[in-house]
Amino acid sequence: MFEFEFMQHAFLGCTIVSVLAGTVGWFLILRRQAFAAHALSHIGFSGAAGAVWLGVSPLYGMIAFSLLAGLAMGSEAKGVVLSPHRDSMIGLVLAASLGLGTWFLHEANGASSMATTLLFGDVLGIDMPTLLALTGVAVLCLSGLVFLGRPLLFASLMPDVAQARGVPVRLTSLGFMAIAALACSACAEVSGALLAFSLMVGPAATALRLGLGPIAGLVSAVALALFLSWGGLALSWMTDIPVPFWIGLGAAACYGMACLVRR
Amino acid sequence: MAHPDNLFLDGVTLCAGHKTILDHVTLTVPITGMTLLAGRNGSGKSTFLKACLGLVRLQNGVLLVKGQPPETACKQIGYMPQGLNDAALMIPAISHVMAAMNGAQWGVSLPSRNRRENAERLLALTGALSFARRPLGLLSGGERQRVCLAQALTDNPKTLLLDEPLAALDHEAQHQIVSLLDTLTRELGISILMTSHETEALDGKVSRILKLENGSLHV
Numbered sequence: 001m002f003e004f005e006f007m008q009h010a011f012l013g014c015t016i017v018s019v020l021a022g023t024v025g026w027f028l029i030l031r032r033q034a035f036a037a038h039a040l041s042h043i044g045f046s047g048a049a050g051a052v053w054l055g056v057s058p059l060y061g062m063i064a065f066s067l068l069a070g071l072a073m074g075s076e077a078k079g080v081v082l083s084p085h086r087d088s089m090i091g092l093v094l095a096a097s098l099g100l101g102t103w104f105l106h107e108a109n110g111a112s113s114m115a116t117t118l119l120f121g122d123v124l125g126i127d128m129p130t131l132l133a134l135t136g137v138a139v140l141c142l143s144g145l146v147f148l149g150r151p152l153l154f155a156s157l158m159p160d161v162a163q164a165r166g167v168p169v170r171l172t173s174l175g176f177m178a179i180a181a182l183a184c185s186a187c188a189e190v191s192g193a194l195l196a197f198s199l200m201v202g203p204a205a206t207a208l209r210l211g212l213g214p215i216a217g218l219v220s221a222v223a224l225a226l227f228l229s230w231g232g233l234a235l236s237w238m239t240d241i242p243v244p245f246w247i248g249l250g251a252a253a254c255y256g257m258a259c260l261v262r263r
Numbered sequence: 264m265a266h267p268d269n270l271f272l273d274g275v276t277l278c279a280g281h282k283t284i285l286d287h288v289t290l291t292v293p294i295t296g297m298t299l300l301a302g303r304n305g306s307g308k309s310t311f312l313k314a315c316l317g318l319v320r321l322q323n324g325v326l327l328v329k330g331q332p333p334e335t336a337c338k339q340i341g342y343m344p345q346g347l348n349d350a351a352l353m354i355p356a357i358s359h360v361m362a363a364m365n366g367a368q369w370g371v372s373l374p375s376r377n378r379r380e381n382a383e384r385l386l387a388l389t390g391a392l393s394f395a396r397r398p399l400g401l402l403s404g405g406e407r408q409r410v411c412l413a414q415a416l417t418d419n420p421k422t423l424l425l426d427e428p429l430a431a432l433d434h435e436a437q438h439q440i441v442s443l444l445d446t447l448t449r450e451l452g453i454s455i456l457m458t459s460h461e462t463e464a465l466d467g468k469v470s471r472i473l474k475l476e477n478g479s480l481h482v
């Protein structure tokens with residue numbers, strides 16, 4: 001299956017996205033922001049719809065929208081805000097942008113096939129420019145994570161203590177949400193807005209369910225994400241069933257197995 | 264005087280929401296050894312500790328901890344908040360201690376034997392080593408308390424601010440922790456400012472009692 005250029009692109013794309021989804025997803029689940037991950041990828045969908053309407057590349061629309069939304073979410077995520085408020089905030093940002101997305105699609109008119117692509121992804125249609133853009137986003141996100149690393153982990157494990165030791169908790173949280181927004185857009189490029197979420201959440205949740213520490217957890221989340229996306233790609237080649245199907249079910253199966261291992 | 268061993272308040276007014284915790288308080292008191300901050304529920308003990316760390320702003324006045332304003336003093340203070348940490352329960356306890364080491368520096372820390380051994384030493388000190396590899400969420404309240412204390416001791420603090428460190432502990436554990444704190448003050452010269460209702464366990468160990476009531480603070 002590697003003799004075709006589109007398959008080579010697909011595998012490369014999946015590799016980049018898996019590394020990104022594994023690491024960013026691990027922090028998202030650690031910080032109990034699964035809902036944010038879910039929302040961000042859907043918000044990206046609205047941005048993509050807007051981009052289609054304006055006639056620019058959907059990836060840029062996705063990035064612009066989820067970045068804005070991520071910053072809005074991050075600005076509420078300070079320690080004093082009770083977590084139910086944070087979830088309501090995310091829900092409302094999501095609602096507003098889905099509303100906008102629907103309108104964009106309507107304006108872009110007759111683009112329902114486009115909508116399907118945006119929602120379910122088109123991993124076999126990744127071209128060279130997209131691949132380059134993906135690489136750019138991944139490098140940006142990963143270097144951001146390396147820079148934020150220690151304070152982000154400290155603030156995620158013990159927000160009060162971290163703030164007392166001088167960690168700029170709000171700034172760290174904002175920076176991380178910006179990274180998460182970029183990463184969600186990149187993942188949506190591969191598994192579609194609807195399932196971008198599964199690559200982010202499945203491997204990370206599995207690693208955390210196994211009770212692994214930060215380093216082991218991050219490494220296994222990336223390994224699992226690679227396993228899921230490569231496996232999904234190969235299986236879809238053999239069975240002709242779309243990739244998101246395999247990734248989604250595989251993610252759930254991994255988590256199920258982790259639950260079995262840990263009691 | 265803003266002496267390096269003192270807690271110094273000059274005309275301090277401190278509020279939490281609409282409640283006034285301190286009302287124009289002027290006081291200078293040494294905080295070497297073990298100092299107990301006493302007061303009824305809701306009198307503002309936790310809020311006062313947070314003010315010493317710069318987590319809560321003063322309405323008015325000057326507060327110096329060992330001669331430094333809270334924003335700089337906090338770098339040499341180990342803090343243990345009230346209540347159980349419930350932020351990341353699926354991570355092993357030892358990772359919580361390791362994450363606090365140089366936790367405020369940008370960048371990542373590579374895995375190192377030195378860091379791990381350091382964390383294990385602190386966990387052994389607080390009697391938490393035997394359950395250090397289990398996820399925090401699977402530990403009992405008292406066990407988590409010991410992990411939090413180990414974490415407050417990272418980066419060699421000169422001062423410890425402990426908010427209800429004896430809550431959730433049985434009597435024997437309370438005595439163990441109090442004698443550990445006593446050792447820390449005598450052997451390492453660490454100053455401890457703590458809140459607690461367990462006056463019995465602290466009998467004979469505290470150097471002084473600061474009383475917080477009706478907007479005033481006095482020895």
Ligand SMILES: Nc1ncnc2c1ncn2[C@@H]1O[C@H](COP(=O)(O)OP(=O)(O)O)[C@@H](O)[C@H]1O
Pocket residue numbers: 279280281282302303304305306307308309310311
């Ligand atoms: N962020 C806040 N907003 C409004 N009121 C607060 C806030 N934090 C504390 N309070 C109030 O201030 C008072 C003192 O709280 P606290 O410092 O936790 O008391 P203590 O630790 O002595 O029991 C309480 O009445 C509490 O309800």
Ligand SMILES: [Mg+2]
Pocket residue numbers: 308309310345426
């Ligand atoms: Mg209190």
